[in-house]
Amino acid sequence: MGTALSIELGRQGVRCLVVERRTTRSPQPRAKLSNIRTMGLLRRWGLADRVRAAAPLPADFPSDIAFVTRLTGWELTRFPNALSTAVDRSRPYPEPAQQVPQDILEDVLRERARGLPAVSVATGVELEGFEEHQTGIRASLRDVHGGASREIHASYIAGCDGARSTVREQLGVGMSGQSLARNVSAVFRAPDLWSRHDKGKAVHYWTVTRDAPSILGPLNPHDLWWFHLNQVPESGPMSDDDVRRSFFAAVGESFACEVVANGPWLAERRLADHYRVGRAFLLGDAAHLHPPMGGYGMNMGIGDAVDLGWKLAAVVRGWGADRLLESYEHERRPIHQRVIDEASANFAKNSNRFTAPELEDAGPAGDRLRERAGETIHEEKAREFASIGVQLGYRYESSPVVVADGSAPTADEVGTYEPTARPGHLAPHVWIDDERCLYDLLAPGMTLLCLSDDQEPAARALVSAAERANMPLTKVDLARADVRELYDADLVIVRPDQHVAWRGSSADDAEGIVDRVRGARAPTTRREARSETPVASSGERLTDPPTPRVART
Numbered sequence: 001m002g003t004a005l006s007i008e009l010g011r012q013g014v015r016c017l018v019v020e021r022r023t024t025r026s027p028q029p030r031a032k033l034s035n036i037r038t039m040g041l042l043r044r045w046g047l048a049d050r051v052r053a054a055a056p057l058p059a060d061f062p063s064d065i066a067f068v069t070r071l072t073g074w075e076l077t078r079f080p081n082a083l084s085t086a087v088d089r090s091r092p093y094p095e096p097a098q099q100v101p102q103d104i105l106e107d108v109l110r111e112r113a114r115g116l117p118a119v120s121v122a123t124g125v126e127l128e129g130f131e132e133h134q135t136g137i138r139a140s141l142r143d144v145h146g147g148a149s150r151e152i153h154a155s156y157i158a159g160c161d162g163a164r165s166t167v168r169e170q171l172g173v174g175m176s177g178q179s180l181a182r183n184v185s186a187v188f189r190a191p192d193l194w195s196r197h198d199k200g201k202a203v204h205y206w207t208v209t210r211d212a213p214s215i216l217g218p219l220n221p222h223d224l225w226w227f228h229l230n231q232v233p234e235s236g237p238m239s240d241d242d243v244r245r246s247f248f249a250a251v252g253e254s255f256a257c258e259v260v261a262n263g264p265w266l267a268e269r270r271l272a273d274h275y276r277v278g279r280a281f282l283l284g285d286a287a288h289l290h291p292p293m294g295g296y297g298m299n300m301g302i303g304d305a306v307d308l309g310w311k312l313a314a315v316v317r318g319w320g321a322d323r324l325l326e327s328y329e330h331e332r333r334p335i336h337q338r339v340i341d342e343a344s345a346n347f348a349k350n351s352n353r354f355t356a357p358e359l360e361d362a363g364p365a366g367d368r369l370r371e372r373a374g375e376t377i378h379e380e381k382a383r384e385f386a387s388i389g390v391q392l393g394y395r396y397e398s399s400p401v402v403v404a405d406g407s408a409p410t411a412d413e414v415g416t417y418e419p420t421a422r423p424g425h426l427a428p429h430v431w432i433d434d435e436r437c438l439y440d441l442l443a444p445g446m447t448l449l450c451l452s453d454d455q456e457p458a459a460r461a462l463v464s465a466a467e468r469a470n471m472p473l474t475k476v477d478l479a480r481a482d483v484r485e486l487y488d489a490d491l492v493i494v495r496p497d498q499h500v501a502w503r504g505s506s507a508d509d510a511e512g513i514v515d516r517v518r519g520a521r522a523p524t525t526r527r528e529a530r531s532e533t534p535v536a537s538s539g540e541r542l543t544d545p546p547t548p549r550v551a552r553t
Contacts, residue, residue: 001160001284001301003109005482007045008222008309010116014316014446017152018113021126023143028187028261029101031298032203032219032226036084037391039095040429041306044439044498048095051108055100055205059085063099064202066387067351067377069360071216072199072252076354077374082385083203083295088118090430092419093392095439099203101219102298120340121396124319126132127166130157132278158281160305163268165286171277177270177340180291180347181231184264186243190257191223197251202458206351208359208373210250213352224260230350237264267291269344271336275329281308288336293346294384296339307332310496314445314518319471323400324519331396341391342414346384353380381417389413396499397424401519403502407488421487421503427494428486438483442494445472446501446517451489453479458507459491465510493517 002018009016032246034042034051042048058329063085067076085097099542113119120142128149130139137157144150159167168175199205204217216227229246232238238246240259248254275282284301308328314320354377359369393412396402402424410418410425419428430438441447450459459475466473473493484490489503493513501517 001305002158003106003113005158005160005283005309006113006119006121007109007116008306009316010119011045012310012313013118014313015118015120016152017120017122019125019127019141020123023124025103025107026261026333027122027216028185028263029219029226031102031105031292031295032099032178032217033083033097033295033299034100034105035097035295035391036093036095036388037301038302038438039098040093040498041302043095044442045112047108048098050112051100051105051548052098053213054104054108055098056104056224057099057218058221059087059096059098061085061096061099061203061221062201063203064200065206065380066199066202066284067206067354067374068199070207070250070252071193071199071205073209073360074370075199075206076370077378078202079378079382079385084386084388089431092388092417094429094431103377105298120333127161129170130167130280132280137279142262156279156281156314158283158308158312159286160283160301162285163289165282167280168272168282168286170281171274171282173277173282174273175270175289176273177268177289180267180269180344182234182264182266184229184232184243184246184262186227186229186247186259186262186265187219188225188227188244188247188257189260190224190225193225193251193254193257196253196255207250208351208354208377209249210355210357212246213350213355214246214250215351216247216250217333230352232264238262244531257480267347269340270331274373275333278327279367280548281325281328282307287332288340290340290343291347292343293350294339294343294387294390296390298342300336300339303335303503304332306497309525313325314471319469319518321447321519327396327399327401327519331399335394335448338394342387342390346381349380349384352401386415388417389415391417392426393417394426395424396420397422399424401501401517403513403516405489405503419486421489421492421500423502425500427492427498427500430483430486431486432478439498441476441478442498443472443474444496445474446496447475447494448473448475448477449483449487449494450477450490451487451492455490455505458505458510461507461510462491462493462513465507465514468511469518469520471514473514 004503006016006018063083065079065082066236083097086095094362124144125141128140128142128145130137136155139152159165207214214229241263268289272282272287275287283304311324354373406423410420490505492503493501495501502513
C-alpha cells in the first residue's frame, strides 16, 4: 500500500520515500483480484491496461467459481462471471475486475512510482523507529543486509507495514477484535492438473469434502496453482508432504507436482483503535484485518492510499487544512467495519459448512444430496461473489469535508448498486465517447462539473473562491441532459478520489463551500496554508526526506 500512496503523492509533486524491507517477490501472493473499484483507480493512474497486460491470467479468462465435491468429482453449482471480470459497457463502472496476483500488481505500481521524479524507493531497508517533533517526524532506517543506519526527517509517516505494523506498535495503538481460525495456503507447480479434470476453466474451485475442504485455482493458465486449506486444527505447521496430501485429496487423485510455497495464516477480524496519532497514519492491514473471502483486503488498502494520499498532498501543498487529514479515519473506518463484518460472515460459510457423509455417494440418494447442496451453496454464497454494492456503493455522507444536500439516502446493499451524485458517494460513471469516461475528465485536484449552461455566474463564484483559497478547481463543461439527470444538479464538485464533495444549482456561499471541502474551519475564510514539506511513510511503505540533500549511507 505504501507504493500506491507514493503514486498518489508523487503524481502531485509531493516528495516521498517508500521504505520496503523485502528485496524479492513473494512466491505466495496473498491477493489475486483487483476488483472493479481498484481497476477504476488504476485507470485514474494510467495503469489499468498495464496491469491487464502483466496479469498471467488474460482478461478474457472466465471468472467462474465452481463448487465441487473434489476437482475430479461432482460439480455442485457454479457462479459464472462471479467477480465482474467480463467487459460490459452497460455496467456502472468503466473497468471490469482483473485476476492478477498481488506481487505482479506491486511490480507495476513500483515501476510507476520509480518513474515519478518526486518518489524515491528504498528496498532492503526497514524502519527501526521514529519520533514526532514540533514540525515533523524524525525516523531511523536500517539496511537489512549491511546493518547500516541513517536518519531522515519528514512531515508525516504512514504505516503501510502490515498486520505486525512497527508504526502501529510504536504509536501504542491497539487492534480490537478477535482471531477466527487457522488456515494453510500453498502454491503448487502442477502442469498436468488441467488435463486431469473436466470442470472447465474457472478462477476458484471450492472443494466440498470432509477430507480436504478447500479452495484452489490457477495462478497462470499453464502450471501454477494456489491452494487454501480451510480451518485446519491447531496442530503445528504442515509439512510439504502434509499439504501435498491435502491437495491430492481436494483434487481426488495423486499426480506429479512441486510445492513452491507453503505456510499457515490466521484469519482475523480486527480494527485499529485509531488511524491517526499526530503526524502518523495507519493504512491497509496495519489498520484493519479480515478474512480474504470476498476479495476485499488489498483493494481496501489501495482505497486507503488514495483517500489519505490526496488529502496529504492537499495539506503539504498548502490548500488543505488539518480537518482534511482528520477526515481520513472518519471516512474510512466505517467502511472497514462494514467489510470486516461482510468478510467474516463469508468466512463462516466456507466449504466446511456444506460437507455431508453421503455427498460423494453414487446413485439417486447421492444425486439428491448434491442437488440440495448446490441449492444451499447458491443461496448462501451468492452475495460473496456479487458484491458491487460494497465495492462501489460505500459513501462518506457524514464526512466533515462533505457538504450534505438534504437528499434522501439510497439503498445500501451488498449485491446491488444505485449510482447517485448525493454528496459523499462515488460520482456516477458515464461514458463520454467510445474511449473516454467522465472520470477521465477529472483533474488531479478538485473538479467542478458544469452540467448546465445556465449556471455560469455560480460557477465563476466557486472558481474565484477556490482561487482565493489556493485550492485547485478545474472547471469541466459537460452540458448533457443525461448527465444532468443522473447527477441531479447543475454544478458538482468532485474530489480527487472521484467522490462527490458538493452539488447544487447555486453557490450563494461559495467561500463556505470551498472551505468545507478543503477542510478549513467553516465559516471562516482564513486559509490554513502549510509550507510545502515532504511526506513520510513506512512499510511496503512510505517515508519522505525533506530535500534531496538528506544524508544517505
